[in-house]
Each structure stands twice: as C-alpha cells, then as structure tokens.
Amino acid sequence: MQFPLTEEQRLIQTTAREFADNEIAPVADKHNREGVFPADLVKRMGQLGFLGMLVPETYGGNGIGNFGLVLALEEVNRACASTGVTMSVQNSLVCAPIVHFGSAALKKKYLPKLASGEFLGAYALSEPGSGSDAAGLVASAVKDGDSFVLNGTKNFITTGAEADVVIAMLRTDPSHKTRGITAFIVESGWEGFAVGKKEDKLGLRSSSTVQLVFEDMRVPAANILGEVGIGFKIAMHTLDGGRIGIAAQAVGIAQACLDASVKYAEEREAFDQQIGKFQAIQFKLANMATKIEASRLLVYNAARLKDAGQPHGKEAAMAKLFASEASNDAAREAVQIHGGAGYLEDFSVERYFRDARITEIYEGTSEIQRIVIARHVLKNLR
Amino acid sequence: MKIVVLVKSVPDTESKIKIGADGTSIDPQGLKFIMNPYDEFAVEEGLRIKERLKDDTTVVAVSMGPERAVEVLRTALAMGADDAIHVSDPAFEGGDAQANARVLAEVIRPLSPDLILGGKQAIDYDAAQVCPAIAEYLGMPQALIVSELKISDDKKVATARRRVEGGDEMVEMTLPALVTCEKGLNEPRYASLPGIMKAKKKEIKKVGLADLPLKAESVGAAGSKTKVVKYHNLPERPPVKMIAGDAAAQAAELVRLLREEAKVI
Numbered sequence: 044m045q046f047p048l049t050e051e052q053r054l055i056q057t058t059a060r061e062f063a064d065n066e067i068a069p070v071a072d073k074h075n076r077e078g079v080f081p082a083d084l085v086k087r088m089g090q091l092g093f094l095g096m097l098v099p100e101t102y103g104g105n106g107i108g109n110f111g112l113v114l115a116l117e118e119v120n121r122a123c124a125s126t127g128v129t130m131s132v133q134n135s136l137v138c139a140p141i142v143h144f145g146s147a148a149l150k151k152k153y154l155p156k157l158a159s160g161e162f163l164g165a166y167a168l169s170e171p172g173s174g175s176d177a178a179g180l181v182a183s184a185v186k187d188g189d190s191f192v193l194n195g196t197k198n199f200i201t202t203g204a205e206a207d208v209v210i211a212m213l214r215t216d217p218s219h220k221t222r223g224i225t226a227f228i229v230e231s232g233w234e235g236f237a238v239g240k241k242e243d244k245l246g247l248r249s250s251s252t253v254q255l256v257f258e259d260m261r262v263p264a265a266n267i268l269g270e271v272g273i274g275f276k277i278a279m280h281t282l283d284g285g286r287i288g289i290a291a292q293a294v295g296i297a298q299a300c301l302d303a304s305v306k307y308a309e310e311r312e313a314f315d316q317q318i319g320k321f322q323a324i325q326f327k328l329a330n331m332a333t334k335i336e337a338s339r340l341l342v343y344n345a346a347r348l349k350d351a352g353q354p355h356g357k358e359a360a361m362a363k364l365f366a367s368e369a370s371n372d373a374a375r376e377a378v379q380i381h382g383g384a385g386y387l388e389d390f391s392v393e394r395y396f397r398d399a400r401i402t403e404i405y406e407g408t409s410e411i412q413r414i415v416i417a418r419h420v421l422k423n424l425r
Numbered sequence: 426m427k428i429v430v431l432v433k434s435v436p437d438t439e440s441k442i443k444i445g446a447d448g449t450s451i452d453p454q455g456l457k458f459i460m461n462p463y464d465e466f467a468v469e470e471g472l473r474i475k476e477r478l479k480d481d482t483t484v485v486a487v488s489m490g491p492e493r494a495v496e497v498l499r500t501a502l503a504m505g506a507d508d509a510i511h512v513s514d515p516a517f518e519g520g521d522a523q524a525n526a527r528v529l530a531e532v533i534r535p536l537s538p539d540l541i542l543g544g545k546q547a548i549d550y551d552a553a554q555v556c557p558a559i560a561e562y563l564g565m566p567q568a569l570i571v572s573e574l575k576i577s578d579d580k581k582v583a584t585a586r587r588r589v590e591g592g593d594e595m596v597e598m599t600l601p602a603l604v605t606c607e608k609g610l611n612e613p614r615y616a617s618l619p620g621i622m623k624a625k626k627k628e629i630k631k632v633g634l635a636d637l638p639l640k641a642e643s644v645g646a647a648g649s650k651t652k653v654v655k656y657h658n659l660p661e662r663p664p665v666k667m668i669a670g671d672a673a674a675q676a677a678e679l680v681r682l683l684r685e686e687a688k689v690i
Contacts, residue, residue, distance in 0.1 A: 050499055054621045057459075057500075062615055092618025105618045 046343065048114075055111045059118035062091065071123035074249035075394055080205055081126055081249060088126075089160015093119070094133045097284075098142060103155030109284070109346040113291035117339070120295025121302070124398035125249035127295060131288035132201050133157065137164030137210055140226070140281045144269035149228060153208055165206035166285075167197035167255055168278050174198075175411050177212075178221045178275055182257065184213035189264050191215070191227070193257040196239065199405070203253035204238050206231055210281075211257070212274045224274035228266045235260025246397035283359045284349060285406045290342045290362035293370035293402040297335045300370075300377035300395050304328060307381055318380070327376045335373065338366035357419035364412035367402035374399035426482040426580055428471040429533050430506065431543035431556065432464040434490055434497040438548065444656045451549075451656075460497045463544025465613035466606035471542050472505045473611060474576055483507040485536060489517065489529055495629055502624035503616035514633035519646030526558030528644050531637040534563060539580065541603040545570045553605075560603035567603040568596045572610050576600075 048056065067084060074081050088094060096112040098104020112134055120127030138157050141150060156162040173179035182195020193213055203209070209229050216223030229236065239254030269277055305328060308319030318324050341362035348355035374396040378385035385392045403409045436442060437457040445452040460468075471484040486501035488494040489512035498509040512532050520528070533541065541560070546553035553569075560567035572593070573586035583602050587594045616624075634644060642648060666682070668675045683690045 050496055051621060051625045053496065054499060054503055054616060054624075055618065058503075058616045058618070058621065090617070091615055092620075096618065100619075100622075105622050107618055107622065111618075 046339075052111060052114060055107065056114040056118065058091070059093070059115035062088070062093075063118045063122035067119060067122035067126050071126070071249070072388070072391055072394060074123070075125060076248070076388065078248050080129075080251055081123075082205070084126060085129055085163070086160050088119075088130060089158075092158075093130055094160045095138065095154075095158025097134050097139045098154050098158040102142070102150050102158065104138070104158040108350045109287060110343065110350050113287060113342050113346045116288055116291035117295040117298065117342075120292040121299045123249065124292060124296050124395075124401075125247045127292045128247055128250050128289075129163075129202055131285065131292060132166060133160075133164050135285040135288040136166035136281055137208070139284050140210055140268060140277055141228070143280065144226070144273075144277050145228075146265070148265065149268070153228060157208070162207040163202055163205045165200050165202045165209045165255075166281070167200050167203070167209050167211040169198045169200075171196055171198050171254075175408055177278060178224065180212060180214060180224065182211075182213050183217075184215050184225060184227060184262070186215070186264075187261075190261050191225075191264060191267075193227070193229070193235070193260040193262055195257055197255040197257075199242065200253050200255050201250060201405075203255050204241060204251040209236075209255065210268065211255075212278050215271055215274075219272075221275040222272050224278070225271045226268035226274040226277045227262050228268055229257070229260065229262055233260055233262070244401075246394070246399075246401055248397075282406055283356050286359040286363040286412075287342060287345045287349060287355075289402055289406045290338070290345070290359070290366040293363070293366035293399070294335060294338050294342055296395050296399045296402065297331065297338065297366070297370040297373035300373040300392060300399075301328065301331045301335060303390070303392050303395070304331065304377045304380045307384075324380055327380060331373045331376055334365075334369035338362070338369045341365055357416055360407070360412040360415040360419075363402075363407065364409055364416065367399075367409065370399040370402050426474070426478065426480075426539040426576075427536060428474060428482065428484045429536055429538040429541045430464070430467045430471045430484060430486050430501065431529065431541065431559075432468065432486050432488045432494075432497050432501050433461045433544070433547045433549075434458045434488065434493045435461045435547050435549040438462070444658065448655050449653045458493050458496070460500050461544050461547045461549075463546060463548070463606055463608070464497075465544075466608065466610045467542035467544055468501050468504055468506060469611045469613040470574060470604075470606055471540075472614070474540070474574075475505075478576075478580070485510065485538070487512065487529065487532060489513070489525055489532075498629050499624050500616055502627050502629075503620040504614055505620060509627065509629045510632055511629050512632045514635075514644075516634045516641050516647075517645045519649065520644060521649035521651045522552045522554035523558055523650060524644055524646075524648040526555045526562060527648065528637065528639065529555065530559045530562035531639055532632050533559065537601075539600045540576070540583065541565075541601070543603070543605050545605040545607045556603060556605045563601075563603075565601050565603055566598040567605075568598060569605045570607045571604050572607045574604055574606075574610065 092105045095104030096107045099106045170180050184191040184193045211227050215225040235258045237256040239256045242252040308324050311318045345355050345358040345362040377392040378396050384390050437459045440456045443452040475482040484506045485508045486506040487510045488498050543556040568585035570588050571585040575584040583598045585596045668678045
C-alpha cells in the first residue's frame with residue numbers, strides 16, 4: 044500500500060517486518076500446532092522495544108505511540124497472531140492503562156519491567172458470568188485496613204499463565220454497577236493468586252488463555268490503578284486503545300491470507316494454466332486487497348487520532364469492526380483459493396482461518412462495536 | 426579507534442528489476458530499497474569491535490548515492506553507529522566504480538580511520554570494486570571477502586580470514602586497513618526501537634563536491650573510464666523436457682537429444 048510514512052515509521056515497520064519474517068514466521072506453524080508459548084521470541088521482542096511502545100522513555104519505554112505500534116503489530120500478526128496478541132495485550136491493555144492512570148510509584152515499579160519484557164502482563168475483566176456485559180462482574184475486593192482482599196474468578200485471560208502482573212477489575216461496591224468497579228495491579232506471585240483451567244482454543248494456539256482465580260488475595264491499596272470506583276472507566280478507555288491493536292492484528296492476518304493466496308494463484312495450475320489467470324480467482328484477490336487497504340486506513344486513522352489526543356472511540360470501533368470482518372472474509376477466500384490444500388494444516392492459511400475468527404469476538408464483539416458506533420451516530424437518542 | 430563503515434542502498438533481493446526506458450539504467454519505480462546485505466555485516470562488525478573494546482571507539486557510516494541513501498544511513502544509526510555522512514552531489518551522477526571510489530576516498534581521508542569496513546560487493550551491480558579502489562587511493566592494505574576478523578589488543582594489527590578457492594587464507598595487516606565483509610562474519614542485529622528513536626535525533630552530515638579537493642571532471646560520468654552501453658534482460662528459460670520410458674530408454678533418448686538437439690556431445 045502506498046501511504047506516506049515518515050522515515051522513522053518506515054524504519055519501525057521494516058524492523059518489525061524483518062523480525063517477523065526471519066524469526067517469528069519460520070516457527071509459527073510449529074508453535075501453534077504444539078501449543079507452545081514463544082517465550083524466547085517475546086523476550087527478544089522486549090529487548091528490541093516492541094513491548095514498550097506506549098511507555099514514555101522516562102519509564103523505560105520508547106514512547107513511539109499508537110501509530111508506530113499498529114505498524115509493528117500488523118507485521119508481527121502477519122507472521123503469527125498468537126505472538127501478535129501477546130504483544131498487543133502487553134502494550135495496549137497492560138502498559139497503556141498504567142501510563143494513563145497509574146500513580147508515579149506504580150509507574151516506576153512496573154513500567155520499566157513491562158516495557159523491557161522482563162515482566163509479562165495480562166488484563167482481567169471478563170468473568171464466567173460476564174463478557175460483553177463487562178459491568179456485570181462480581182469478583183470482589185473488600186477493604187481491610189491498608190489493603191483489599193480479592194476473591195473471584197476471571198475468564199479468558201490472555202497471557203494469564205505467563206503473566207507476572209495482572210490488571211484486574213474488581214467489584215468494590217455492590218450497590219452501583221459501573222461506578223462500583225475498581226482496577227488493581229496484582230502480581231501473580233502473591234498468595235491467593237492461582238492460574239486455573241487452560242482453555243483449548245480454535246485458534247491463537249500459541250498464546251495462553253486461562254482462568255485466573257483470586258482466593259483471599261491481599262492487595263495493598265497503593266496498587267489501585269487510578270482510584271476506587273473508576274475501574275469501569277479505565278476498562279473502557281483501555282479497550283478503546285486495545286481495539287485499535289486488534290484491528291491491526293486483523294489487518295495482519297488478512298495480509299498474510301492475501302500474500303499466501305497470491306503466491307498460490309501464481310504457482311498452482313489447473314486446466315493448463317495458473318489459477319491466477321481465472322477471473323474467479325482474480326476477483327477474490329481484488330476483493331481481499333481492497334478490504335485490506337480500507338481496513339488499514341481505518342486502523343491508521345484511529346491510531347493517529349489517539350496519538351493526537353483526540354476522541355477516537357468511534358473510529359477505533361469502526362476499525363475493529365471492519366478489519367475483523369475483512370480478515371474473516373480474506374481467510375475464508377484464502378482457504379477457498381487453496382482448495383483442499385487450504386483445509387490442511389500443511390498450509391498456513393488453515394491457521395490464518397482459525398486465528399481470524401477471534402478478532403470478531405475479543406476486545407468487544409462485532410455486535411458491541413456496532414452498539415458503540417451507533418451510540419456515536421445517534422447522539423441525541425439516549 | 427575510528428571505524429568507517431561503507432553502506433549502500435540497493436534494490437531488495439525480491440524486487441523485480443526492470444530496465445529503464447533509456448536501456449542504460451535501472452527503473453527505480455516501484456522498487457523497494459534496502460541496505461546492501463553485505464554492508465549489514467560490515468555495520469555489525471564495526472559495532473562489535475566497538476563493544477568489545479569498550480573505549481572511545483566510534484563508528485561512522487558513510488553512504489554515497491541519491492536521497493534514499495539517507496534511509497540506509499538512518500538504519501546504520503539505529504543499529505548503533507555514532508555518526509553518518511551522506512555523500513551526494515549532482516556532479517557525482519553516472520560515476521563508475523573508480524570515480525565513486527575517488528570521491529569516497531576523499532570523504533574518508535580527513536576522518537583518518539583506523540579501519541574501513543564494507544560489504545564484499547553490492548548486490549545491485551555486483552562489481553566489488555569500490556572498496557578495494559578506496560584502499561588503493563588511501564594507500565592502505567586491504568583484505569577482501571573476510572569471514573573472520575580480529576583486532577589485536579594494541580589496536581595496531583588486524584587478522585582476517587579470507588575465503589579463497591578451496592580453502593581459507595589468513596592475512597595479517599597493519600592498521601589502518603580496509604576489510605570487505607562476507608556472509609558468516611557475524612549475525613547482524615535488528616535496529617531496536619529505542620535505537621530508531623535515537624537515530625531520529627542524530628544529524629546526517631552532507632558532503633558534496635565543494636567539500637572535497639576534487640575537480641568536477643574527475644568525478645561522476647565525466648571522471649569515469651567505463652560507460653554502460655546497454656542492459657539486457659536474461660533470456661527466458663526454455664521449457665523443461667521430460668523424457669519418458671524405462672532407464673535404458675531414457676538414457677538412450679538423453680544421449681540422442683544431447684547430440685542432435687543441444688549439440689553438446
């Protein structure tokens with residue numbers, strides 16, 4: 044795609060692309076088949092700065108910002124969406140809320156280690172009984188002197204098995220649904236923290252998704268992110284940013300689908316010619332390429348607005364909605380172009396097809412994105 | 426020590442090269458440019474020497490070429506080079522390897538480097554002439570196609586392992602010297618994101634003809650003794666012919682084809 048990037052942005056993109064092509068892509072199929080978390084790769088990504096892109100230099104990051112982040116995320120996700128989601132969660136769901144809402148002490152304590160990859164992080168909002176209805180969460184934090192005692196179960200926690208720190212939303216006031224939620228930074232080494240069931244998923248098989256259980260876990264009040272009662276606001280603000288990352292992930296998966304399809308269309312022959320010479324295949328490729336380009340522009344725009352400090356909730360939701368659907372369209376067509384071969388795990392498109400599906404679900408389902416967008420459109424209807 | 430590393434912007438290895446309309450140039454439209462891969466070994470080696478010595482050693486990246494050379498220099502800075510010099514002037518256009526080496530030698534001379542590192546060749550024109558010519562102009566020893574390099578503790582001698590036909594040759598040189606780098610010398614690092622942010626703030630020094638003790642007639646096309654007359658595309662590869670039958674029949678048919686069609690036996 045022709046898009047006027049600055050020299051610095053091109054260098055970020057190139058570095059991410061080279062790392063993704065040379066280091067991540069060659070092992071992605073194997074890691075996903077075996078369900079291995081790529082700890083070494085993630086560590087190296089931390090050393091290169093890919094986990095601290097939203098963290099200011101004063102706290103050990105590189106402060107590159109959201110635009111640079113989406114450029115890098117697309118490249119990493121093109122190679123492996125599991126590695127991509129680990130990177131996205133660390134940047135957007137763990138580092139970003141600490142940067143925005145954390146006290147100076149919390150920033151100093153956690154950000155340098157998270158930015159360098161020495162610590163991995165997770166974000167715990169969903170529960171067995173609350174997903175899209177996030178404010179319906181019941182896991183509780185009860186004040187006891189200078190600390191809070193946490194009890195409850197969190198569901199579908201990405202990187203939960205490997206995380207050193209978790210940003211967890213807990214109910215501190217049962218009498219108010221949204222304003223009764225508080226965000227805490229908890230450490231996995233603390234007593235009362237347990238990793239529960241590891242989920243066996245359709246895709247993202249080299250990223251861990253687990254249940255986290257808090258049982259009488261004592262957390263110092265100093266580890267409250269922001270203040271008591273603004274946890275839901277923090278959660279929603281954080282997801283606005285996270286959505287841009289997931290939209291970038293969807294673009295990366297879609298681009299991988301297109302790249303694989305173009306290669307196959309130029310190589311595979313049927314009826315005495317390359318299948319790319321058939322209009323049926325050409326139209327599929329044209330549709331894929333066009334939707335990818337549109338998705339990418341939506342992602343760039345949302346990231347650009349966020350970096351400029353402007354409202355971006357609607358744009359982030361649009362980018363996530365459109366890119367995730369485009370990604371699934373691309374994945375379905377990629378498998379179709381590959382025919383029977385695309386249904387086999389010998390070809391990476393089989394993995395892309397399974398990985399694309401989650402982009403329409405996590406960090407807000409497509410239905411939730413439509414609600415967010417509709418609320419922005421119907422300004423006067425409350 | 427002062428280490429000069431020569432880097433060049435070349436078309437990506439996966440690019441499809443098209444000959445320009447004039448027949449004597451490469452059409453840059455739609456080409457993606459990268460740092461010459463052998464130059465990456467040179468940058469990496471310079472940085473490793475600096476890191477090993479842990480003294481006041483500096484690594485200066487030098488690139489001659491159009492505006493896109495700046496991006497390659499920025500990459501060298503992002504990898505960890507201390508300074509960068511962009512050598513560019515309309516007068517330098519159309520220069521052959523010797524004319525370009527003459528310019529680069531004069532850019533490098535006032536820097537008084539202890540070591541000059543470059544790629545064993547650039548993957549665009551594959552001439553492999555600029556680096557050795559620079560060493561000649563500067564009157565320093567050179568070791569080409571080096572796969573292992575050691576600098577003595579007193580920083581006065583370089584020992585290089587060269588790939589030669591059928592084996593390796595060990596060369597010892599007094600510094601200052603020039604070395605061109607071969608694959609296997611090291612594993613180049615990725616430019617880190619903090620490195621990219623730091624590189625953004627560094628100034629890339631521009632050097633043109635006016636800054637050098639050279640006359641316009643000794644540089645660029647005017648100072649070149651060779652001239653590209655025409656580029657040709659590689660001929661299309663003829664289709665592969667499969668020979669059927671059992672082994673004996675295949676062998677007989679192969680001999681017949683080699684004799685009657687290919688006329689090689």
